[in-house]
Amino acid sequence: MEHEQVEKEVARLSVRIYIPIALGAAVLFLLAASLTGDYPLVARIGGTVWVGLLGLIVSMPVVISRVKKQFQSVLLEK
Amino acid sequence: MTETKISLSLPISGMTCASCVSHVEDALKELPGVSNVVVNLATNKASLAYDPVRVKLTDMQRTVENAGYAISISEVTLDVVGMTCASCVAHVEDALKELPGVTSAVVNLGLNTARVAYIPGVISVSAMKRAVREVGYDAQERSEGADALDRERQAREEEIKRQGRNLLIAGIIGMIVMVGTFYDMFGSLQAFIPKFLSYKWVIGLLTTPIVLGPGRQFFINSWRGLKHGVTDMNLLYATGIGAAYGIAVINTLFPNAGFGGEGATFFESAALLTTFIILGRWLEALTRGRTSESIRKLMKLQPKVARVMRNGQEEEIPADEVEIGDLILVRPGESIPVDGIVTEGYSAVDESMLTGESLPVEKKTGDNIIGGTINKTGAFKFTASRVGKDTALAQIIKLVEDAQASKAPIQKLADWVAGNFILGVHLLAVVVFIFWFFFGYQMFFDPNSSFILSPYKLGEIGVFGFSLLLSVTVLVVSCPCAVGLATPSAMMAGTGKAAEFGVLFKGAEALENASHLQTIVFDKTGTLTKGEPSVTDVIALANQEADVLRLAAIAEKNSEHPLGEAIVRGAQDRNLKVVDPTSFNSIPGHGIEARVENRDVLMGNRKLMRERSVDFASLMSKAEKLEMEGKTVMFLAIDGQPAGLIAVADTLKEHTAEAIQRLHKMGVETVMITGDNLRTAEAIARQVGIDRVLAEVLPQDKAEEVKKLQAQGRKVAMVGDGVNDAPALAQAEVGMAIGSGTDVAKETGDIILIKDDIRDVVTALEVAHATMRKVKQNLFWAFVYNTLGIPLAAGLFYPFASLVISPELAGLMMAVSSISVTLNTLLLKGFKPSLWSGRGQNLSTTVQLKTAQASTGND
Numbered sequence: 042m043e044h045e046q047v048e049k050e051v052a053r054l055s056v057r058i059y060i061p062i063a064l065g066a067a068v069l070f071l072l073a074a075s076l077t078g079d080y081p082l083v084a085r086i087g088g089t090v091w092v093g094l095l096g097l098i099v100s101m102p103v104v105i106s107r108v109k110k111q112f113q114s115v116l117l118e119k
Numbered sequence: 120m121t122e123t124k125i126s127l128s129l130p131i132s133g134m135t136c137a138s139c140v141s142h143v144e145d146a147l148k149e150l151p152g153v154s155n156v157v158v159n160l161a162t163n164k165a166s167l168a169y170d171p172v173r174v175k176l177t178d179m180q181r182t183v184e185n186a187g188y189a190i191s192i193s194e195v196t197l198d199v200v201g202m203t204c205a206s207c208v209a210h211v212e213d214a215l216k217e218l219p220g221v222t223s224a225v226v227n228l229g230l231n232t233a234r235v236a237y238i239p240g241v242i243s244v245s246a247m248k249r250a251v252r253e254v255g256y257d258a259q260e261r262s263e264g265a266d267a268l269d270r271e272r273q274a275r276e277e278e279i280k281r282q283g284r285n286l287l288i289a290g291i292i293g294m295i296v297m298v299g300t301f302y303d304m305f306g307s308l309q310a311f312i313p314k315f316l317s318y319k320w321v322i323g324l325l326t327t328p329i330v331l332g333p334g335r336q337f338f339i340n341s342w343r344g345l346k347h348g349v350t351d352m353n354l355l356y357a358t359g360i361g362a363a364y365g366i367a368v369i370n371t372l373f374p375n376a377g378f379g380g381e382g383a384t385f386f387e388s389a390a391l392l393t394t395f396i397i398l399g400r401w402l403e404a405l406t407r408g409r410t411s412e413s414i415r416k417l418m419k420l421q422p423k424v425a426r427v428m429r430n431g432q433e434e435e436i437p438a439d440e441v442e443i444g445d446l447i448l449v450r451p452g453e454s455i456p457v458d459g460i461v462t463e464g465y466s467a468v469d470e471s472m473l474t475g476e477s478l479p480v481e482k483k484t485g486d487n488i489i490g491g492t493i494n495k496t497g498a499f500k501f502t503a504s505r506v507g508k509d510t511a512l513a514q515i516i517k518l519v520e521d522a523q524a525s526k527a528p529i530q531k532l533a534d535w536v537a538g539n540f541i542l543g544v545h546l547l548a549v550v551v552f553i554f555w556f557f558f559g560y561q562m563f564f565d566p567n568s569s570f571i572l573s574p575y576k577l578g579e580i581g582v583f584g585f586s587l588l589l590s591v592t593v594l595v596v597s598c599p600c601a602v603g604l605a606t607p608s609a610m611m612a613g614t615g616k617a618a619e620f621g622v623l624f625k626g627a628e629a630l631e632n633a634s635h636l637q638t639i640v641f642d643k644t645g646t647l648t649k650g651e652p653s654v655t656d657v658i659a660l661a662n663q664e665a666d667v668l669r670l671a672a673i674a675e676k677n678s679e680h681p682l683g684e685a686i687v688r689g690a691q692d693r694n695l696k697v698v699d700p701t702s703f704n705s706i707p708g709h710g711i712e713a714r715v716e717n718r719d720v721l722m723g724n725r726k727l728m729r730e731r732s733v734d735f736a737s738l739m740s741k742a743e744k745l746e747m748e749g750k751t752v753m754f755l756a757i758d759g760q761p762a763g764l765i766a767v768a769d770t771l772k773e774h775t776a777e778a779i780q781r782l783h784k785m786g787v788e789t790v791m792i793t794g795d796n797l798r799t800a801e802a803i804a805r806q807v808g809i810d811r812v813l814a815e816v817l818p819q820d821k822a823e824e825v826k827k828l829q830a831q832g833r834k835v836a837m838v839g840d841g842v843n844d845a846p847a848l849a850q851a852e853v854g855m856a857i858g859s860g861t862d863v864a865k866e867t868g869d870i871i872l873i874k875d876d877i878r879d880v881v882t883a884l885e886v887a888h889a890t891m892r893k894v895k896q897n898l899f900w901a902f903v904y905n906t907l908g909i910p911l912a913a914g915l916f917y918p919f920a921s922l923v924i925s926p927e928l929a930g931l932m933m934a935v936s937s938i939s940v941t942l943n944t945l946l947l948k949g950f951k952p953s954l955w956s957g958r959g960q961n962l963s964t965t966v967q968l969k970t971a972q973a974s975t976g977n978d
Contacts, residue, residue, distance in 0.1 A: 084556075094358070
């Protein structure tokens, strides 16, 4: 498989993992903020967006490099 | 199938911090057929080995681009002569495109030019010209074509200009934003400031061009990296600036949205943060190039033209087109274009630029000359013996470049920390946000609290605004760019500085190891001593001393033994006439016998005299005294009667004692290793003050002796001539090859001392100590900013002091940390070795540029 194709495939697979992770973190934050205190709606939404954004930034490189390694080892086995 | 690996050094652009280094390294390592990837932030180069069958340069280029960086491409225009039709165009284009390192070639038949894009360092312009000539055309580089060095300088100057322009825009507007933000605090000066500048929407309008103009680079670069799953410090800036600006816009447009309202419009944070980060980038671009000044100086030495004699005519050609065997004419004041051997004429040549030796070296027929040095007085002709990448200068440049591209063990740790830091910092930013959102704000928030070094109160800021503020500040203050720069910038400056004094480190590891040395083992012959025995004493029993020496020299004239040669030389030096003997017979292991002037001369050791029953009892006490001094005594008998003694010894190099003394002051133990007997060895050691003697060691056992010292827990360096000492040089933590002259790259050893001067061992150690001191200072400063800055930014002291760092102050701290590291490194520019002053005052210190093959090393 061409290098560029591999990159595309890795990107496609990775999105399926890091987006749910980031969304999960954001939802968890929203739930916690809604259940634990009397926070204004804007603070809850703002916090959710911020946690989601940071979750995305943290999970993206980790997931992409893991997926890439797994993908390459599978290719090598083949 | 066997792999053929090619080593190359790719110039990478766009790297700004240590995490960029690991991104580029990781990206390249993932390519099949690529190994030994080392990326250096200070040189902006990636060194690697690759298998051309499995991976192409274009794959590497694409990979680096996908990671968010680029391989610097240079362009050159060649004037192509001889093209007549479209097929010629195809031929030339194909010939150029087939060259590894050429990324594109466009030939213009109308203009007779070929515009070639190539990766500098992988392919040279002369190789392109050769390729064009091989397909039947001629090619010359256009004079306006900039070489790699000029390109690099140009790129740096462009970066300085670009960031300078950004700084000017951000700085001026940022000042106005500041004035507007703190309008209420100007008191009576308010009369001179337009009131509208304090309106939030005006401040917002002024901040917008800063964020979207000069600040745009951080968003573009971080998005480019993020797209491919990499995070670098641009992301820290982008999230910091973006969050501050975004919240400020929301609070200005929708003050009741609950983000803190008008009291939390951090436009000045966004504006000043951008300004300070750009200030850091600009200062870094200004100072970073200066750490590589030494290599630039060496590169500048490479002459551009050569005056070659062809068909009896002088012809001026580019220096890179000189071929081995060309006869070259050099006039006074001109640079010598390539290495060679003088065939005609006499002159003095300034070699200081390569060897550090201040006195010009005399050159006559048969002497070696080095390309890049300057002819001072007379004109001469020489035959080129080494050209292109084989010249001493090219080898030295390559060695220094390789050293600068390599990584010291201490740097690997710093890179790992910095590489994983950004991810860690984003995680920390989440933790800080969650803590202050759910717990900290309710427990500790005080509306009267303010920013450090600012009268600005936090006032009505809400839970989200406050938590976000601390989270953003953590991101901004944590930038590890100073950590990434700390080691490579000092290593570059140190290895470059050492090269100025004729000391070449083969890698950063050698430099780091040299700073930890406890014991230095010196090979005796050729290292501590001149390696050439000479007559030191002549004792005559009945005859004149001169007669004894003359007869001995005549007898030894046909001898090939080093001691015999020393006696012949000794007689010639004293202007004694050494004629041929009537007969000569060598007695292996004992001496010689000869018929000289109708007399029977017997010369050799004690055993020979005993066997021939010659009684030397009257001279024996003198012989023993000489032997106690480490000299080899030869007994001379004439017509069966004792005639005298001749003592021969290997003489010490002039500055050996001075260097050993200095090493002792530095706390280094000195050891001498030799094949000589213990008495001779100890006599020499006493003269120079060597601590320990390892005598009667066979050449093959030297490495074993080094190993024994290492087993005692000592960090050991071995200093030798690099030929018969090769195993010991390799065994030691640091191998120093001395007096390697022009064969620098071929020598074994981690450090090459170009001159035959033992004081350069001290220079090597002092440079290593000074450089490592700088590395440690740099790492200290880099980590101090982060370790102090992060808890402060995270609000650790807020419950007690009610003070927080503003994002712009965090940005300023980050910029200061990078600049302080680079400026601290630049202090190395003033470094001078302790034994350097006064050098060149004595002609005997004249550089001995001898090849490794010519070195004696007979012990």
